[in-house]
Amino acid sequence: MSLIVQKFGGTSVADVEKIRSAARKAIRAQRQGHQVVMVVSAMGKNTDRLLKLAGEVSKTPSAREMDMLLSTGEQVSVALVAMAINELGSEAVSLTGGQIGMHTDSSFSKARIQSISTERIERLLNDGKIVVAAGFQGIDDDLNITTLGRGGSDTTAVALAAVLKADACEIYTDVDGVYTTDPRLLPEARRVDVISYDEMLELASLGAGVMHNRSIEFAKKFGVPIHVRSSFSDAEGTMIVTESESTSAPVGGAAMTPDEARVTVLGVPDVPGKSLQLFSAIGDKKIAVDMVVQNVGSEGRADVSFTVPRDELTTTLEAINGVIEQVGASGVTHDEDVSKVSVVGSNMASQTGVASKMFRALADAGVNIQMITTSEIKISALVPRSQASDALRAVHQAFLLHERPADAKSWDEIKADRQPSDDVAMMVQRLRDDALEALTLTGISVLDRQARVTLFGVPDNQGIAADIFETIGAAGIMVDMIVQGFDGHDGSTSVSFTVAAENLPESLTVAEEIAKRHGMRDVQGGGSVAKVTVSGIGLRSHTSVALVLFQELAQSNVNVEMIGTSELQVNAVIDETHAAKAQKGLEKVFADSLGGC
Structure with a gap:
């Protein structure tokens, strides 16, 4: 059975109706024959509210306690999403970062993932459950809660897709894909069907808000196809893979x-x-x-x-x-x-x-x-x-x-031309490493x-x-x-x-x-x-x-x-x-x- 990881950002679970919509997408994927892991961010603006509270209590709160506080945002979201799935007739189990086996170093507020123990997730999936995992967080050797920093839920989703050998990682967000530049700055920006890991890495590091660069690093390192899609429509979105949309256009994006x-x-x-x-x-x-x-x-x-x-x-x-x-x-x-x-x-x-x-x-x-x-x-x-x-x-x-390049290809066309990967052994070896985010x-x-x-x-x-x-x-x-x-x-x-x-x-x-x-x-x-x-x-x-x-x-x-x-x-x-x-x-x-x- 194929496995899909779906990630829903804060705007995608910002209220009860959006939570129900996210739940329906997961249920639909499961009923189409996929095992489903959802990774969920804190509800929109919830993190800002927690930061404001911390500032009112202390001018210099410790990094450890800030991670303890901010991690609660995702825990609220996963519990509500799991409740919505159960209410709609399917079965779901919510898990914190520690419960999904997300083991990190002890760099509070910017922790790096060292390993992920997948046994519990795999057992729940095999029992027919939808797993709703808290993004952005893990635990260190002393069982302290740690957070992964900016874009942490994206990183969680792609990392889980890598270790679970998922068929795809779907990133649901408030835009319907990756654009040639920020459409809020230039209305004429065009949505691209396909963009390469390397191009997306550069654009993410330049501030393109759709994906964070650490998540793209994971995807390139482990060969995880990322599908960026809208939470609010069924538009095809953008695939982030090894290949580019065009083999002739010198520039694919601006930032x-x-x-x-x-x-x-x-x-x-x-x-x-x-x-x-x-x-x-x-x-x-x-x-x-x-x-x-x-x-x-x-x-x-x-x-x-x-x-x-x-x-x-x-x-x-x-x-x-x-x-x-x-x-x-x-x-x-x-x-x-x-x-x-x-x-x-x-x-x-x-x-x-x-x-x-x-x-x-x-x-x-x-x-x-x-x-x-x-x-x-x-x-x-x-x-x-x-x-x-x-x-x-x-x-x-x-x-x-x-303008769409004359030789632009869709993901289906690129996929049809693909050859089996020659570096499967290398990817397997990397998955056995004890530091998933180690420099490669x-x-x-x-x-x-x-x-x-x-x-x-x-x-x-x-x-x-x-x-x-x-x-x-x-x-x-x-x-x-x-x-x-x-x-x-x-x-x-x-x-x-x-x-x-x-x-x-x-x-x-x-x-x-x-x-x-x-x-x-x-x-x-x-x-x-x-x-x-x-x-x-x-x-x-x-x-x-x-x-x-x-x-x-x-x-x-x-x-x-x-x-x-x-x-x-x-x-x-x-x-x-x-x-x-x-x-x-x-x-x-x-x-x-x-x-x-």
Whole structure:
């Protein structure tokens, strides 16, 4: 008998009638011949009410007691849903996180799942019951109640689907699927039939509210098909699987993260180990750093820029100021009035001109770019918050995301073309691991025979990035990694990009023409560099990856010339003579996490 996990969010169980509607969906699935596990969130606004109560009782409640309190929201929901199912003529049993065997570590408010004991759930399912499981919560070794943090019910549902080897995990929510961007921001956004795990991981990390990134990490790691559907209609929704909807469209989605803050540490000594010192101090505060840019240094010093959530800016600055003398940096600047606009697409790596097309769209919309980072499937630009909505609309229109690609396939068509998975043994092994959310890396690679070009003193004017990369593209030069960061000399920016080593002379010629045209301060080129890449599932939620990379390179006395990060990769440009040593060292320190995917 097939098994389906259904997850219902807070808006889907916000009142009695919605609870009954959720119960009917589960009963219908059971009567169609499926075993059914429901994962239920707290009723809409209930968590907010509990947080308000806690604030009235204590200004600084302990994390343990907050988990004890917040877990009650889901316990109310599961009991009511089970009652509704029983009232409608079927049999259901509600279970807390501890009762479903959800074992976590002891990181209150952000616990990670270590294992799930499925015996009780399987026994109840075999007895014909619908199991109604509390999302968002588990227990640690001391039987303390823990919560999984933001998106915890999504994570619970996909984790249960993985360990139970469910045929599908249905996520019922207040939207009818995944859209090319947030339809509340752009009404012309289009619902997609299929989206890949990698694309969804990037979009989730950028703030797409439909799914949380940790749940997508689980799904990719264990090959769980996710079906995002509306709680209030029978629309087909969106499938999140390995494949993309289109094999030709360079971009599948766009996102805007509104509340970002940019931090730039100026004059960091351009020697091994300094990035490690800086980001270790930030990591100790459990701050999620994104959009890291270390551009090429001049006069023995480099500037390091990165973004953090706006509400964590004060804590970030405190962490930096605590180590700035130790690092030897000359100062720090910040801007809390910025937003991040990104485009994501699985086919981006195989197509040229995607970056220049995005930059041109932003220029034509009058949007100024402050920072740029790229990865194989994502391009992000930091823009003034006042221009963020215009920026999102511009890139959405430029890539025709409102139109269905000509070669788009439905899930049924993709499923018909699928071949049996070759990595079933690997998935089974992972399910036996004692830490389901342990870091899983998919590879450590080196792209050698690369060169680097840097433009210093790039005017902070709209259209500059578009002109740079349109000119380079017109010269037939293929660009790999792009970073734009702040230049501490005069408040301008600097732009670096990597190319194949044989293209360095031509690239420098083109760069010098660009520099002259725009009055830039200098152009530098460096041959014999290599890009070291650590790839994995959900690197942003496993913040230690970048720190371990920096630590290993520092201990090997390898200097980092450029840095670029994404949800799926951490990239560092280094001297090519150190590439083999760096790869060997990284494979050793990450040996326990390398598992392929």
